[in-house]
Amino acid sequence: MADDGEDEGYRWESGYEKTWEVIQEDEAGLLDSSVADLVARAKRARLHQSRPHVRLGIMRHMFVVLDASEAMFVQDLKPTRLMCCIKILEGFVQEFFDQNPISQLGIIVTKNKRADVACELGGNPMRIIEHLRKLATSPCVGEPSLMNSLELAAGALRVMPSHASREVVVLMASLTTCDPGNINLTLEMLRREKIRCSVIGLAAELRIARHLAQETGGEYGVCLDDTHLRDLTLTHVQPPAAVANMEAALIRIGFPAHNTNADTPGKLSYCMCHLNTPAVADGPDRGGYLCPQCFSKHCELPVDCATCGLTLMSAPHLARSYHHLFPLEPFVEVEQAPGGPPQYCAACRARLDTQRLISKCEKCAELFCVDCDLFIHETLHVCPGCSRTTSGRR
Incomplete structure (x- = not known):
């Protein structure tokens, strides 16, 4: 038993052996392309950690x-x-x-x-x-x-x-x-x-x-x-999974429009956000967001109305939180076809011949580079190819 344990070696050594098997030299004898490929695959691995069909708490x-x-x-x-x-x-x-x-x-x-x-x-x-x-x-x-x-x-x-x-x-x-x-x-x-x-x-x-x-x-x-x-x-930026017995309730939300100085001539007032501030440098102002229920003024959104407690937000705020409920599906990895016509990224139009890792949307069949794949899933949350196809149908 002792001999078998010595032959197996340490557990951390096996990880390095697998790494060196993956890294290979390119035509110029360099390892830069293999290392860049490992880094790109590590970045894309974050996209597959999403939890589909899991109830999330966006508030x-x-x-x-x-x-x-x-x-x-x-x-x-x-x-x-x-x-x-x-x-x-x-x-x-x-x-x-x-x-x-x-x-x-x-x-x-x-x-x-x-x-x-x-x-x-x-x-x-x-x-x-x-x-x-x-x-x-x-x-x-x-x-x-x-x-x-x-x-x-x-x-x-x-x-x-x-x-x-x-x-x-x-x-x-x-x-x-x-x-x-x-x-x-x-x-x-x-x-x-x-x-x-x-x-x-x-x-x-x-x-x-x-x-x-x-x-x-x-x-x-x-x-x-x-x-x-x-x-x-x-990792705590993404909303966690909701607890099993979280209460489901309807929420009253107000969507106030921004009132500029031209909209409210001659009416100066303090916003409810700075009402208790000892000294306000700018003094009263005509602009702000008026609560549609009690007409209290606030200088920023989203916020809970200090007078009636109504949740105030804008439509883009709600839309940016909506993508957590229906996340964009991860793109599949495809291999570069040798000897074929030149292919370009559907987002940044960069040539894909020199890149070893290419992503493909299964719905619109468009190809994307690694950087655009990460940007679409982490920031944009909308596939440009699918959006272009949908707008073309309209």
Whole structure:
């Protein structure tokens, strides 16, 4: 038995053997084309991770818990863990609201055995990014408190409507947590309130963090470097699968039109967004979005009316969230036909003769390069060939 184990070798060695079998030299004796092919296939693998026929929650309420303990001053992520996380979270906030425009996001900071709300739940990405940038100059001291952070997030999420998903994403750098009580009771409360908790570790795996993710149906991962940390963070941009007994309810939504200065001559008023602001630099304005139910003015969409509580949004916001329910099917991989006529990408019109990986839409039979394939599925969400065929029929 000992000899058999020695012949098998280590498990990680077999992975490298398979990699070297795939990599082959081209006609010029270079490996660039094989490496580029491996990278392209790894990118396309993300498109096949979609969950068809799974009910999703497109209206999301999420709190991001940021560890601001003294462990964030470690420089394994340059320049420090804190600066790296803030920079990645800025891109995450923009991507989150681009893919989930009718959702809300908040920031919680935990340090010195406490947890505080740095930014309340809201739908304004610029305001959230401003609060994140302020955290770059704040001191990082003491130990984090995972229990206090979860209790604080649960207190704000439990009052949210049951037809929307409730999520917590924790970025934790410390290997310890200082909690005032039994955190297992907090886990039971989170599971009872159907709050999905995910944890991204910056240092090493923690049993309590993995247990938290498993009990609440979330995801857990430990980053290897800054690029891996960005990938782990962006996985939470896509809406998660809805819980089995999530309530299905009709939602009253208002679609207000934007009133310019010419539409409302002589009527100056403050918007409800800045009504409680101590000092408003621009003063009252004539433009804004008027709630169709109570005619309260708001300066941005989407937002919940501060007077009557009606959800206000625009039609493009609803359309951008609609593609999560009916995602575009992944394109199939086809091989380049040798000796045939030159073929071009149906989107960017680039020549496909020099590319080893080509994608094809099964509905319209159009060919696409790898970059256009990723752009169509991750950003556009509409096949240009199918759209052109449909418009031609009309």
